[in-house]
Amino acid sequence: MTPAIEERMGLFSELVEAVEADAVHIREGLDMHQFCAYWGAHEIFGYIDDCVCLVHGTAGCMSNRRFLLPFGGADQCHMEPQYTTAFSEHDVIFGGERKLAEAVALVQERHDPRLIAVITNCCADIIGDDVGGVVRGMQREGQRVVWLHTAGFTGKSYRKGSEEAFRVLAGLMAEAPAKPVVPGTINLFPRRWIWGENQKREAAEGIRMLEKLGLRVNSILRKGIPYEEFLDLRTAEANVSQCFYWSMALFEEMATRFGTKSIKASNPIGLTASLAWMDATARAMNLDVDLHDDPEVAELLDLRERVRARLGGGRKAVIWTQTGEKLIGLAKFARDVGLDPIVVGVDPAVVRDKVSMFRKEVNDGFDVPLYLSNYVEEIQELVNSLGDPVVLCNEDYFPGHAVFRYQWNDQQAYGLAGARSLYAEMLTTVERRRSRYSLLGEVV
Amino acid sequence: MRHIAIYGKGGIGKSTLSSNLSAAIAEQGLTVMQIGCDPKADSTKNLTGGRKIASVLSLAERYGIAKLELEQVVTRGFNDVYCVEAGGPEPGIGCAGRGVISVMDCLKELDVFDELKIDVVLYDVLGDVVCGGFAVPLRAGYADQVYEVTSGEMMALYAANNIARALNRFGQRGKVRLGGLICNQRNAFMEREAVEALAASLGSRVTAFVPRDNVVQECEMQGKTVVEGAPDSAQANVYRSVAHTILTNEAYSIPTPLTDDEFEELLVRVKAEGLAA
Structure with missing residues (x-):
């Protein structure tokens, strides 16, 4: 490493501390991965089959959502009904309250869903429409109408929006007639923002891992979950997630309201993390399970040894990801296969937004070297200085490496089956250098 | 074409003053348009026989703002003053400031000033609502002269100082300037002194003192300006004089507003001087 590169090196824990101490100048709006509270809330309500989302405000937010891949536009038509009050200038001046009441009535007339979720975007919240005042009391027999103020301009992040939606939904669970908890059952919150066959594979693998422990899956939070089934999540003894930090707010609410056990294991990526995920789940459920003699685990240990041998112990890995869960998951995965990771391109805004998650990981002993960079050229400089590292990223900026x-939209990544898939991919990666004559290289 | 904005605290008498000024200016043979920028939409009532005209926003609600015609939004009143009311939403809902912006855009789109060959535009603007919409007349392309209506009462003076803050900002960006303060007298303690002291602190002057006179209320009860209802009265002559002063004024400034502490000190000082005297 050159002195200039070394100057930019630090530890991830130092960045977390600096963000906590408000010592980092964070430029707002640069966190392109996070979106705003509207998106987070819309995603959560969008999971429920018998829920119609009604966006109060301008139409653009809802329209964009229909075309964004993570929300289901990748391989199928977006068929779930959703409505917007589609503000015009007229509505901004005179208020959109009457239009909102009409829209709720229209949704009731056309769909009469079990749940109507009214969420706002910036326009409605700037003019201060009294959303609660309008919709309160509009619900019909057997129906609930809920609302959230989710305007992004207030600074509420995507995470905040999903948390608030989860809290509203937990409130609905609490209002439903009480049901007994079934011991030995568990809810699975699988990997999100994937679709099609891979989504099914990941969920099936989550179920298989839990069943391997002798647990019975009560329910899976998935797109299209019926409203009643969602309410019945409360009948499980515990909740576990493949991405804990996303589902954390609902876990907390359910722990408080129903005593549901909250398993904090997350990101079962690679064999080490997958076994840790299963071990944490088993301990929380008071199960004594030893997987060391499991033939599948033994097979994966062998495979991992081959990967480690092929990679060479202690080889550097450069991990470039902005999202927090992936950063932690990939750093752990790199160590799982014997690599020595450095993370790059970490957006401090992401750290701030998810600081409680990072703080927990740091407290649990997680840390990783961090390289501060502003431009891709600086990351390329680091990669070149490391000799022959493995670069973990989703861009093609590193020809020759x-x-x-x-x-992983189409690649299984979580659990034991995911570990097998990733190890195979890693072996292929080592054999296959990125072309030095990539389009990007030519353009540059 | 002159664009003159009249700002001041709600209830201070802006509309009374504006409509009498419009009537007095029109008497001199100039073509005048008065634009009321207040959701109450009653700025021009005394120019139109005491009836409120349809506001642009009420028409927009019915027909759509893009479909409005000049004849719909402009009403001819006393002395051929063209009257326009911006209007606004019901209290507690929507965004009245955005309404003002929308109305100004509409008037521009209809090219009303050139179409009607207006010499003087008077904007009568609610001054104690401080959102950006109500500052539109201060922005580029609209008013170039502003008069602040106040009395000697504290809250009216406070609003005047607040408006001066906006003027200070917009004045540095564009051509809008403060023409002076107009004291609509309420016979408050040390009224003249307080208004003069504030004007001096702002780097401006008092353009006129308008005395309190029951003839104003008598004419308003008939739905008329004083210039129309009591044309030979002393009060009508006061308005004519103020109109003349405004039209011939050449002393404009970018005001230097006081901080809240400085404002308090000014009032305390004036009051103390009054008590000592």
Whole structure:
């Protein structure tokens, strides 16, 4: 490493501390991965089959959502009904309250869903429409109408929006007629923002891991979950997630309201993390399970040894990801296969937004070297200075290097089956250098 | 074409003053348009026989703002003063400031000033609502002269100082300037002194003192300006004089507003001087 590069090196825990101490100048609006509270809330309500989302405000937010891949536009038509009051200038001046009441009535007339979720975007919240005042009391027999103020301009992040939606939904669970908890059952919150066959594979793997422990899955939070089934999540003894920090707010609410056990294991990526995920789940459920003699685990240990041998122990890995869960998951995965990771391109805004998650990980002993960079050229400089690292990223900026692409939309990544898939991909990665004559290289 | 904005605290008498000024200016043979920028939409009532005209926003609600015609939004009143009311939403809902912006855009789109060959535009603007919408007349392309209506009462003076803050900002960006303060007298303690002291602190002057006179209320009860209802009265001549002063004024400034502490000190000082005297 050159002195200039060394100057930019630090520890991830130092960045977390600096963000906590408000010592980092964070430029607002640069966190392109996070969106705003509207998106977070819309995603959560969008999971429920018998829920119609009604967006109060301008139409653009809802329209964009229909075309964004993570929300279901990748391989199928977006068929779930959703409505917007589609503000015009007229509505901004005179208020959109009457239009909102009409829209709720229209949704009732056309769909009469079990749940109507009214969420606002910036326009409605700037003019201060009294959303609660309008919709309160509009619900019909057997129906609930809930609302959230989710305007992004207030600074509420995507995470905040999803948390608030989860809290509203937990409130609905509490209002439902009481049901007994069934011991030995567990809810699975699988990997999100994937679709199609891979989504099914990941969920099936989550179920298989839990069943391997002798647990019975009560329910899976998935797109299209019926409203009643969602309410019945409360009948499980515990909740576990493949991405804990996303589901944390609902876990907390359910722990408080129903005593549901909250398992904090997350990101079962690679064998070490997958076994840790299963071990944490088993302990929380008071199960004594030893997987060391499991033939599948033994097979994966062998495979991992081959990967480690092929990679060479202590080889550097450069991990480039902005999102927090992936940063932690990939750093752990790199160590799982014997790599020595450095994370790059970490957006302090992401750290701030998810600081409680990072703080917990740091407290639990997680840390990783961090390289501060502003531009891709600086990351390229680091990669070149490391000799022959493995680069874990989803871009093609590193011709001539071994690049492990983690764009896993179509690749199984979680659990034991995911570990097998990732190890295979890693072996391929080492054999296959990125072309030095990539389009990007030519353009540059 | 002159664009003159009249700002001041709600209830201070802006509309009374504006409509009498419009009537007095029109008497001199100039073509005048008065634009009421207040959701109450009653700025021009005394120019139109005491009836409120349809506001632009009420028409927009019915027909759509893009479909409005000049003849719909402009009403001819006393002395051929063209009257326009911006209007606004019901209290407690929507965004009245955005309404003002929308109305100004509409008037521009209809090219009303050139179409009607207006010499003087008077904007009568609610001054104690401080959102950006109500500052539109201060922005580029609209008013170039502003008069602040106040009395010697504390809250009216406070609003005047507040408006001076906006003027200070917009004045540095554009051509809008403060023409002076107009004291609509309420016979408050040390009224003249307080208004003069504030004007001096702002780097401006008092353009006129308008005395309190029951003839104003008598004419308003008939739905008329004083210039129309009591044209030979002393009060009508006061308005004519104020109109003349405004039209011939050449002393404009970018005001230097006081901080809240400085404002308090000014009032305390004036009051103390009054008590000592």
